[in-house]
Amino acid sequence: MQAEVTGLESESAKILQRRRDMLQVCALEQIPIPRLRNKRKRATERSDDYESDDDGDRMEIDRSTGASQSQLDVQEIESIEADTIDYRQLKMPKEVQGANEYKAIKDETEEKLARMNAEMETLAPNLKSFDQFDEIKGRVASAGADFEAAKHQSKEASESFNQIRQERLKKFMNAYNHISGAIDEIYKQLTRSARFPLGGTAYLSLENTEDPFIGGIKYFLSINQTCLN
Numbered sequence: 001m002q003a004e005v006t007g008l009e010s011e012s013a014k015i016l017q018r019r020r021d022m023l024q025v026c027a028l029e030q031i032p033i034p035r036l037r038n039k040r041k042r043a044t045e046r047s048d049d050y051e052s053d054d055d056g057d058r059m060e061i062d063r064s065t066g067a068s069q070s071q072l073d074v075q076e077i078e079s080i081e082a083d084t085i086d087y088r089q090l091k092m093p094k095e096v097q098g099a100n101e102y103k104a105i106k107d108e109t110e111e112k113l114a115r116m117n118a119e120m121e122t123l124a125p126n127l128k129s130f131d132q133f134d135e136i137k138g139r140v141a142s143a144g145a146d147f148e149a150a151k152h153q154s155k156e157a158s159e160s161f162n163q164i165r166q167e168r169l170k171k172f173m174n175a176y177n178h179i180s181g182a183i184d185e186i187y188k189q190l191t192r193s194a195r196f197p198l199g200g201t202a203y204l205s206l207e208n209t210e211d212p213f214i215g216g217i218k219y220f221l222s223i224n225q226t227c228l229n
Helices: 001-028 074-079 098-123 128-191
Strands: 201-206 215-221 226-228
Touching: 128 201, 128 215
Parallel strands: none
Antiparallel strands: 201 215, 215 226
16 A cells, blocks of 8 residues: 555656646746636635636636746746646647548648748848948938038138138229329319319219129219219
8 A cells, every 4th residue: 555655656656747847948948837816816725716707617827927938947946736737728639540630730730830930930020121221321421521621611611712802892992082082183173274264073883882893883074064984
């Protein structure tokens, strides 16, 4: 009798060890473990009361927003009890009857794998896009530097042009004012006579006083009430 008890205990220990090894593999491979949710969540004791659906005859799968069941820590394996696993969610291996059924299952599985690989290809990130982004970023930075340099050169050229323009205007106005102030007296001396003892009158006039270089200069002369220009 004692030998039978010892044998049963040994078999039970082997089963528990196989179960523990299987759960560890699931945890490491991130394989989801469907579990049942207890109404009363206790860390140190079991509970036989589970939440049921509207019909009252089906357990509810634990879908809490806490740690993912597919990422169970290996240390948590010991806390998973056999009656907390929803075995109804596990698919039982199907016995293949004959070569034709085996081929059909194989073809179906390969087709599913092909579809999954195609989906993974579409979801895979384009690693070259990072290099392209860095290249474009470098080109934008280079273009920005060139733009700033061109803007600085344009500003310097504009300031230089305005400075030269002001100097040209100043020299022109100095010459114009000098000539305009002296031309009347010179013309009087040239036209003074016994008949016209005072001589004639002469003066200059700018067509555009804001920008003399756009317009011209008018030259007015008058002798004995006659005006010439």
